[in-house]
Amino acid sequence: MEIEExxxxxxxxRSFEMIxxxxxxxxxxxxxxxxxxxxxxxxxxxxxxxxxxxSEDVVSKGMEAIRKxxxxxxxxxxxxxxxxxxxxxxxxxxxxxxxxxxxxxxxxIKNGTTRATASMNKAAKRGEKLIFAIGNAxxxxxxxxxxxxxxxxxxELIIAVPVGFVNVVQSKEMILSLxxxxxxxxxxxxxxSNIAACICNALLYMMD
Amino acid sequence: MEIEExxxxxxxxRSFEMIxxxxxxxxxxxxxxxxxxxxxxxxxxxxxxxxxxxSEDVVSKGMEAIRKxxxxxxxxxxxxxxxxxxxxxxxxxxxxxxxxxxxxxxxxIKNGTTRATASMNKAAKRGEKLIFAIGNAxxxxxxxxxxxxxxxxxxELIIAVPVGFVNVVQSKEMILSLxxxxxxxxxxxxxxSNIAACICNALLYMMD
Numbered sequence: 001m002e003i004e005e006x007x008x009x010x011x012x013x014r015s016f017e018m019i020x021x022x023x024x025x026x027x028x029x030x031x032x033x034x035x036x037x038x039x040x041x042x043x044x045x046x047x048x049x050x051x052x053x054x055s056e057d058v059v060s061k062g063m064e065a066i067r068k069x070x071x072x073x074x075x076x077x078x079x080x081x082x083x084x085x086x087x088x089x090x091x092x093x094x095x096x097x098x099x100x101x102x103x104x105x106x107x108x109i110k111n112g113t114t115r116a117t118a119s120m121n122k123a124a125k126r127g128e129k130l131i132f133a134i135g136n137a138x139x140x141x142x143x144x145x146x147x148x149x150x151x152x153x154x155x156e157l158i159i160a161v162p163v164g165f166v167n168v169v170q171s172k173e174m175i176l177s178l179x180x181x182x183x184x185x186x187x188x189x190x191x192x193s194n195i196a197a198c199i200c201n202a203l204l205y206m207m208d
Numbered sequence: 209m210e211i212e213e214x215x216x217x218x219x220x221x222r223s224f225e226m227i228x229x230x231x232x233x234x235x236x237x238x239x240x241x242x243x244x245x246x247x248x249x250x251x252x253x254x255x256x257x258x259x260x261x262x263s264e265d266v267v268s269k270g271m272e273a274i275r276k277x278x279x280x281x282x283x284x285x286x287x288x289x290x291x292x293x294x295x296x297x298x299x300x301x302x303x304x305x306x307x308x309x310x311x312x313x314x315x316x317i318k319n320g321t322t323r324a325t326a327s328m329n330k331a332a333k334r335g336e337k338l339i340f341a342i343g344n345a346x347x348x349x350x351x352x353x354x355x356x357x358x359x360x361x362x363x364e365l366i367i368a369v370p371v372g373f374v375n376v377v378q379s380k381e382m383i384l385s386l387x388x389x390x391x392x393x394x395x396x397x398x399x400x401s402n403i404a405a406c407i408c409n410a411l412l413y414m415m416d
Contacts, residue, residue: 018374076290166212
């Protein structure tokens with residue numbers, strides 16, 4: 001297999017061409033294609049052609065929230081590192097990850113929860129427009145579900161893509177059951193901080 | 209599907225139990241199991257049970273390099289964010305990512321290369337023990353291969369796990385052709401910054 005000569009600035013475009021070719025005539029929900037393709041670009045895993053679930057009008061709602069200055073909360077430093085923070089800042093938003101905060105660690109120990117649970121509580125107290133990009137911790141989704149039910153938080157969008165085994169599938173089903181919260185969910189076990197970040201970036205790049 | 213009650217401190221252990229159960233009697237190379245399982249843990253993708261290729265004694269060589277204070281070079285800020293830097297620092301190593309450095313950007317523009325290529329050149333000038341954890345850019349691997357052939361660099365270990373489409377498969381084959389460089393390669397298109405980081409962490413946790 002020969003090295004393909006592609007100019008640095010053209011690599012991403014060529015990658016997306018290859019993804020489109022291989023997807024062939026797989027039916028994607030109109031308007032969600034850039035998100036699905038970017039997830040495949042990030043993972044080389046065509047399962048994302050089938051496992052992403054979008055609530056009604058979530059793409060336009062997500063972009064509208066960003067346009068109005070919503071910030072993004074992640075559950076890992078990796079997720080935060082992967083989001084295009086410069087582009088988000090153009091609209092006034094920031095990326096927060098509370099996982100390493102001392103008050104979060106202390107609350108988690110006090111309550112016997114994960115730090116992800118405690119960091120969702122911290123987010124709920126901010127009273128600002130928030131998008132949640134959760135690529136790691138099912139407990140973050142479980143806590144978000146609880147906070148929403150109690151009326152303590154009203155996210156602009158939940159990107160629910162934890163990866164793994166313990167309660168991952170279940171926590172995503174809880175988000176899928178929400179009726180008034182916009183969501184993008186990767187059904188099943190797959191996802192990750194890279195997927196959470198790339199969905200945020202897909203939204204940002206669609207706004208250009 | 210009910211939520212499984214698992215204490216925060218036990219979630220990772222329970223995940224690895226589930227992975228071991230599902231792997232069943234798939235044959236893994238002795239000594240590489242913690243790495244393979246951590247890649248599956250990070251991705252929920254059992255393909256990593258089959259696509260990881262290890263050069264001879266690479267696990268002990270990688271741990272030995274860390275023990276002697278090797279630093280790790282990544283090709284993304286996400287990869288850097290995901291590596292357990294505290295644990296690496298116990299042995300004297302640091303994690304570098306040169307991708308956002310101004311001199312790297314300038315060299316890339318001057319030479320018409322990717323920034324990943326330029327950042328491998330920057331790494332080669334450091335003259336210290338280095339492990340490369342490449343989860344994104346095939347061009348980083350292609351340049352490392354060239355620098356090794358020219359005798360300009362002698363990596364302690366190359367973790368070659370870029371993800372994607374353009375030249376990803378080919379660049380990994382180039383690393384697999386190296387005779388005197390320890391490597392861990394995810395054959396095929398899969399990989400990612402998360403996989404690169406988790407392989408580093410698997411090595412670090414095996415040293416405890």
